[in-house]
Amino acid sequence: MLRRHTLSVVAIVAVAVAACDNSSTEPPDTPETPLMSLQAGDDTGYHILAVSNGRFDAVSSTIVTLGGSIVRSHDDAGIIIASGLSDDAVGTLQDMDGVKALAADIVIQGVPDPGDVRTESIPAGAEPAGHDPTTASLFFLQWDMRIIDADDAWAAGFSGSSAVTVAIIDTGIDPFHPDLAGRVDASRSIAFVPSLNPAGPTWGDDNFHGTHVAGTVSSNGIGTSGVAPHTTLIAVKVCSVFGSCPFSAILSGIIHAANNGADVINMSLGGFVGKAFPGGGALNALLNRTMNYAAKQGVLVVSAAGNSAVDLDHIGRDFGGFFAAFVAVPCESGNGMCISATGQTDAPAFYTNYGTSAISVSAPGGDSRVGLPVIAPCSSLSLRIPICGTGDFWLFLQGTSMAAPHVAGAAALLDAQAGGGMNPGQLKTALQRSADDLGKKGTDSFHGKGRINVFKLVS
Numbered sequence: 001m002l003r004r005h006t007l008s009v010v011a012i013v014a015v016a017v018a019a020c021d022n023s024s025t026e027p028p029d030t031p032e033t034p035l036m037s038l039q040a041g042d043d044t045g046y047h048i049l050a051v052s053n054g055r056f057d058a059v060s061s062t063i064v065t066l067g068g069s070i071v072r073s074h075d076d077a078g079i080i081i082a083s084g085l086s087d088d089a090v091g092t093l094q095d096m097d098g099v100k101a102l103a104a105d106i107v108i109q110g111v112p113d114p115g116d117v118r119t120e121s122i123p124a125g126a127e128p129a130g131h132d133p134t135t136a137s138l139f140f141l142q143w144d145m146r147i148i149d150a151d152d153a154w155a156a157g158f159s160g161s162s163a164v165t166v167a168i169i170d171t172g173i174d175p176f177h178p179d180l181a182g183r184v185d186a187s188r189s190i191a192f193v194p195s196l197n198p199a200g201p202t203w204g205d206d207n208f209h210g211t212h213v214a215g216t217v218s219s220n221g222i223g224t225s226g227v228a229p230h231t232t233l234i235a236v237k238v239c240s241v242f243g244s245c246p247f248s249a250i251l252s253g254i255i256h257a258a259n260n261g262a263d264v265i266n267m268s269l270g271g272f273v274g275k276a277f278p279g280g281g282a283l284n285a286l287l288n289r290t291m292n293y294a295a296k297q298g299v300l301v302v303s304a305a306g307n308s309a310v311d312l313d314h315i316g317r318d319f320g321g322f323f324a325a326f327v328a329v330p331c332e333s334g335n336g337m338c339i340s341a342t343g344q345t346d347a348p349a350f351y352t353n354y355g356t357s358a359i360s361v362s363a364p365g366g367d368s369r370v371g372l373p374v375i376a377p378c379s380s381l382s383l384r385i386p387i388c389g390t391g392d393f394w395l396f397l398q399g400t401s402m403a404a405p406h407v408a409g410a411a412a413l414l415d416a417q418a419g420g421g422m423n424p425g426q427l428k429t430a431l432q433r434s435a436d437d438l439g440k441k442g443t444d445s446f447h448g449k450g451r452i453n454v455f456k457l458v459s
Contacts, residue, residue: 044246046071046105047090048282049080050289055098056080066092071248077255077293079286081105081248101289103282108250110269111171111209111243111401117385119378119393122223133159133225138394141375142224143344144216144364148406149455150227153413158458160228161416166217166264166408167257167299169250170210172203172237174379177211178392179219180233188260189235192249196241200381203235207243208388210235211379212397213268216405217412223394224376227409227454228416234262238269241383245269247283250330251290254301258294263415264427265294266408267330268304268401276325284327291334300424301336302408304400305353312355313445332358337428340446341365341403344372346438348446352400359448360428361435363406366398373398407431410454417458430457 047068051059056075063070063082066089071081078100085093094102122137133139134151145151165185172195175184189203197206205211214233219226236257238249250269257265273287274280291301305312305328312328331338331353337360341349348354349367366373378388378395387393411427422430434457435450443449 044105044107044248045083046246046248047082047085048103048105048248048251048286049082049093049099050101050286051078051080052098052100053078059093059096059098062093062096072252074252074255076259077290079251079255079290081252101282101285103279103286105246105248106283107244107246108269108271109243110239110245110271111207118396119387120223120375121391121393133219133221133229136219136221136223136225138223138375139225141372143372144366144374144406145225145227147344147346147364148227148410148451149453152455153458154229156455156459158413158417160218160230160413161420162230162232163420164228164412164416165232165234165262166228166266166412167234167236167262168210168214168217169236169238169253169257169265169267170213170269171207171239171241171243172205172210173214173233173235174205174211174377174381175201176380177215177377178222179215179224179377180211181220183218183220183231184214184233184235190256191237192252193237193240193246195237197381197383203237204381205235205237205379206241206381206383207239208379208382208385208395209239209243209268209401210237212376212395213266213401213405215377216374216402217266217409219377223392227406228412231409231412231416234260251286254290254294258297258299262299263420264408264411265299265301266405267301268404270304270306270329270331272326273329274326284329284333287329287333291330291336295335295424298423300411300427301330301334302404302411303330303336303338304404305331305338305340305359307351307399308353309351310353311445312353312358328353328358336424337361337407337431339363339400339404339407340448341367341398341400342447342451343367343370345370346451348439349398352446354445356443356445359445361407361431361449362438362447362451363403365400365403366396368398372396374402407452410452410457413454414457
């Protein structure tokens with residue numbers, strides 16, 4: 001059983017913002033999105049199997065013999081995705097030697113409906129910023145880059161390298177947007193769910209979310225600047241135009257990125273999986289296995305914490321014993337990094353999930369109650385926000401979805417400075433050690449080791 005939570009919130013239309021107030025860093029009395037209201041995921045008709053070494057051929061043959069079909073086979077990671085399995089076939093496979101875990105595929109709702117939006121455009125003919133990303137036309141709105149001292153890192157000559165790659169596992173990327181043109185490696189980009197906009201590639205962003213996330217990592221600096229401006233991006237489309245993300249697609253996306261040269265993976269998506277419910281333990285085991293595979297391939301996985309204002313340390317205490325066995329995925333999966341969100345005052349955002357055991361570091365996600373959301377490119381292929389398809393626009397969004405790519409970009413910047421090849425543990429340690437200690441001294445439930453500081457990280 002899975003409970004859904006969305007990881008980004010679209011900014012309201014109003015130009016005026018609320019007065020600043022960072023008088024309290026205590027958690028809200030009740031979540032902005034109550035956990036009890038979250039809905040269960042849907043069944044895709046697929047099954048996911050984890051298979052031990054040396055048993056892949058035997059298990060694959062048995063699947064076919066039992067009337068199933070192999071949808072995708074990731075031999076190196078020990079994952080098979082199959083369709084057409086009856087209940088009897090599932091029972092047979094569960095008892096088969098070499099099958100470590102088996103679960104029905106589910107769908108998580110990782111991206112919200114756009115609702116009311118606020119966009120910005122720039123004058124025609126604007127040129128890339130080159131070495132100084134602060135000359136981007138809309139940089140004056142990028143409070144997030146200034147608060148993490150990214151501008152000081154750029155001024156010191158740290159702007160990333162095209163030899164370093166960040167995979168955006170999301171709704172796809174718009175390769176035609178002026179701030180992303182030339183930044184996406186089409187040869188390594190892929191779609192595991194269909195795109196409904198024929199104007200773009202199969203991995204094009206017909207939603208809006210993945211393009212915004214990508215532009216926070218890397219950008220040409222025409223409208224806005226990414227944390228690591230020269231970084232190469234891989235689009236891994238695992239979420240549909242409606243923001244629904246099959247669990248099987250997420251697993252395949254992680255494996256694809258790990259096998260195709262990604263140095264960092266960003267996942268601004270997620271949900272709650274109940275370990276005690278049918279299939280829940282297997283789903284958690286499958287995700288842990290896949291994320292650990294990525295780590296072994298040398299990839300740092302960065303995930304958003306979620307926007308339910310939930311204390312991940314005490315979810316059972318706060319919502320009753322029924323929820324005690326729920327795990328926030330992929331935030332609490334594997335050995336990657338889980339990122340909470342802060343606003344323009346550096347206080348925790350009102351919506352962010354938190355928990356000392358879960359949060360690695362915090363980063364700007366925006367908080368419309370005390371300042372601006374985060375601005376980044378909007379996909380010209382979007383079928384969800386029609387205005388974005390009429391020209392080159394930049395969109396205000398807030399959420400832990402927006403926080404995570406700041407960290408992914410910072411990791412890419414550091415890896416480029418080191419000449420590439422830093423392992424996930426080294427990147428994670430450096431990001432935590434260089435973070436600004438906010439809130440409670442030392443590790444705390446909202447900021448983990450602190451809010452990232454890009455200049456301190458690279459200098």
